[in-house]
Amino acid sequence: MSDTVTTVGFDADDTLWQNETFYRLTQERFADLLADHSDPDHLMERLLAAERRNIGHYGFGIKGFTLSMIETAIEVTEGRVPAHVIERLLAEGREMLRHPVHLLPGAEDCVRQLAERHTLVLITKGDLLDQERKLAESGLGELFDGIEIVSDKTPATYVRAFALHGDGPSNALMVGNSMKSDVLPAIAVGAWGVFCPSRIEWALEAAPAPEGAERYRRIETLAELPDLIREL
Missing domain, CATH: 1.10.150.240 (Putative phosphatase; domain 2)
Incomplete structure (x- = not known):
């Protein structure tokens, strides 16, 4: 661990x-x-x-x-x-x-592996009812220790979420497909930010990568995440 x-x-x-x-x-x-x-x-x-x-x-x-x-x-x-x-x-x-929920390759195995050793929190923005529906249909809900459905993702979002569900940002890692919402604000408060790009990017979520940032990492699929965390 x-x-x-x-x-x-x-x-x-x-x-x-x-x-x-x-x-x-x-x-x-x-x-x-x-x-x-x-x-x-x-x-x-x-x-x-x-x-x-x-x-x-x-x-x-x-x-x-x-x-x-x-x-x-x-x-x-x-x-x-x-x-x-x-x-x-x-x-x-x-x-x-x-529309039915279709998990991405490696997602379920990754979450199940990490749930054995880490506190997991889902941090997502969007419509409350729709996100709750998708989480329930995904079959992953029981693996998360905390669920945060927020109106937007800002540095303050991660300070609060990682303090509420863990030991604070310095001992936390955030992974997601949005550089703007998942990676940059997490790094800004001292957490690790891991970019896992999706095949299609929404223009409003695009942002330059923080190349050279000590706590920035990139993976191509979630299957890589458990090994990455073990190496940190």
Whole structure:
């Protein structure tokens, strides 16, 4: 067991299970619905701008994404979007909220291994009901000593979570697919930050890697994490 790391924090979406893939598939259907009003590239630019504006109002997750699609549809049609398109977008959002959970390769084995020796805490942002549903369906819930579903991930988030569920940030490690939300704020408060990139990156979560930071590491899959922690 590592003497350095006593608490391990995990991100959820696109770290433990697939998430962004379903957003991209919905965006493709969104582009098809609005094909007569906007080319796909321009439409995605407008949608991303709407998401950026709306995060402070709606937070992260499917509900905010659905509302941003509707807002974008209204904008690009200059208020003439047909009611059936709005109805279809709402249906797409509900379908995303019902989508089964698909664990990523190595996720379950990694969590089970680390649960034997470390305090585990899930630190995820998004819609409360949706994140609780996904955790329950994942079959991993009982392996975590703490669950933190937050509106955003800031340095203060990690100070509080690692103090509540462990020995503080200096003895903690956070792993996730978002450099902006999972790695940088964790390192900022003295924890280890481990970047595990996903196949698809959301533009709003991108940030430069802290190359040279003493407590920064990168892995390609969660299967590498137990060995990494033993080597710290």
